[in-house]
Amino acid sequence: MATGRTHRPATRSRGIPEATVARLPLYLRALTALSERSVPTVSSEELAAAAGVNSAKLRKDFSYLGSYGTRGVGYDVEYLVYQISRELGLTQDWPVVIVGIGNLGAALANYGGFASRGFRVAALIDADPGMAGKPVAGIPVQHTDELEKIIQDDGVSIGVIATPAGAAQQVCDRLVAAGVTSILNFAPTVLNVPEGVDVRKVDLSIELQILAFHEQRKAGEEAGAGADGAVPPVAARKQPHSTDQGPDGDVPAVMPA
Amino acid sequence: MATGRTHRPATRSRGIPEATVARLPLYLRALTALSERSVPTVSSEELAAAAGVNSAKLRKDFSYLGSYGTRGVGYDVEYLVYQISRELGLTQDWPVVIVGIGNLGAALANYGGFASRGFRVAALIDADPGMAGKPVAGIPVQHTDELEKIIQDDGVSIGVIATPAGAAQQVCDRLVAAGVTSILNFAPTVLNVPEGVDVRKVDLSIELQILAFHEQRKAGEEAGAGADGAVPPVAARKQPHSTDQGPDGDVPAVMPA
DNA sequence: CCATCTTTGTGCACGCGTTCACAAAGACAT
DNA sequence: ATGTCTTTGTGAACGCGTGCACAAAGATGG
Structure with missing residues (x-):
């Protein structure tokens, strides 16, 4: 995947x-x-x-x-x-930049697995000016303005995005423009990148949802296929479904990110 | 996968x-x-x-x-x-326990994506007695001793492991014994679980290593297959390779075929 | 009611990944 | 050397996932 x-x-x-x-x-x-x-x-x-x-x-x-x-x-x-x-390719070591030093970014910076195997945290970058200079995992956080300079000076080709979803694509574009060709994305968004750039994503809520699916399946198997009292769909837009199988109904209980 | x-x-x-x-x-x-x-x-x-x-x-x-x-x-x-x-299965909501409230566990607890989509953090659990009672993301951390009780009382079937690798299997065993049947594992270890339990893993360093592979490949393609000065292996154990096909130290050719 | 246009739903072919099962290769003892 | 025993390396079969390409279904307009 x-x-x-x-x-x-x-x-x-x-x-x-x-x-x-x-x-x-x-x-x-x-x-x-x-x-x-x-x-x-x-x-x-x-x-x-x-x-x-x-x-x-x-x-x-x-x-x-x-x-x-x-x-x-x-x-x-x-x-x-x-x-x-x-x-x-672990015989050489790869400088990596982490963008977005929130809870997750900080966790990543502290993660021991990086340094141990050929990866080196070259810089921590955050958009919040208040963070600048503040050390995280022994490395001072730098402002987004420095992004291009850091990448070029250190020859960084791998970037980690740990920003909120809204900022991810923009950060991604800047990383790519500056020369990064591999991206590890933790933000819950689909990233658009040009040919030749690799993106791998790690998505918490997707993993959980897959587990929920299997969990539901397990639960539903032992219990006979009883008519579950699930509320029928909202069908707010009735148009295409002129043959409405559900009269009333109300909103699905799902919410945004 | x-x-x-x-x-x-x-x-x-x-x-x-x-x-x-x-x-x-x-x-x-x-x-x-x-x-x-x-x-x-x-x-x-x-x-x-x-x-x-x-x-x-x-x-x-x-x-x-x-x-x-x-x-x-x-x-x-x-x-x-x-x-x-x-x-x-998101029309019902799933109580989830997070075990291991270090940097990563705290980040997960704070992650908004949980609550929004049918998942509810039922409890935060850590082995450090000093953490007990301390609130993280508005939820007080509880000690590992409470694990079984929490899972049974709340009917938790999904567990998240964010402990160090060394503790992961043990935590996993306890979760499963207490009734958890789906596990999201952030610890860099292979978990052994009985039939019927689903495990999904999220592994930072694996993702990075895969990126490194592709990155190396990209770099190696444009540059001709120049004899890179990679230091040959220690070859501490020569035994099995008694039939050395090379007169000198066995130089690993960059590629087989 | 008929013609046209849009977009779905799917039959089909192809390629990747997994697994089985076994021959070949080497170690080791005699 | 020769035979036995262990374990690798791989040919072949199978199944899943992907993408093409098209017929069927419905909307829309005359």
């Missing part, structure tokens, strides 16, 4: 399927844990269990990277950690 | 494909925006543009819900908002 521009043939470039790329970080995490415990080698079965996937899938995934295993033995942990890191 | 237990045949229940379910919240958001502007009807083309998807895909998605459109006209906005809300 989640690349904004799904139009591209995706993995046309150089073999590795998108689905595999999405799992590599998972394998890497499991391997790193093994490495810390000084485990020398691991079989596809063990590693798959640790990563929560099927072992056949894991082997096929690795086969796209090359033949890094040894039959009858398994995979060399250290070697594989390096190979995957390199494939993911 | 990202349901922990992918084993289930997924959509076996009642038609609606998983991929479609994942997009419904997107449509709902776009429709809600239209509703606020009092737009009466919308065509699949317009709505698809607003949601950032293909119009054919949108129509097919809606076809799984039923025939709610009117040919030659489009879809009734209010009606569709209601239908999707009902399908997603």
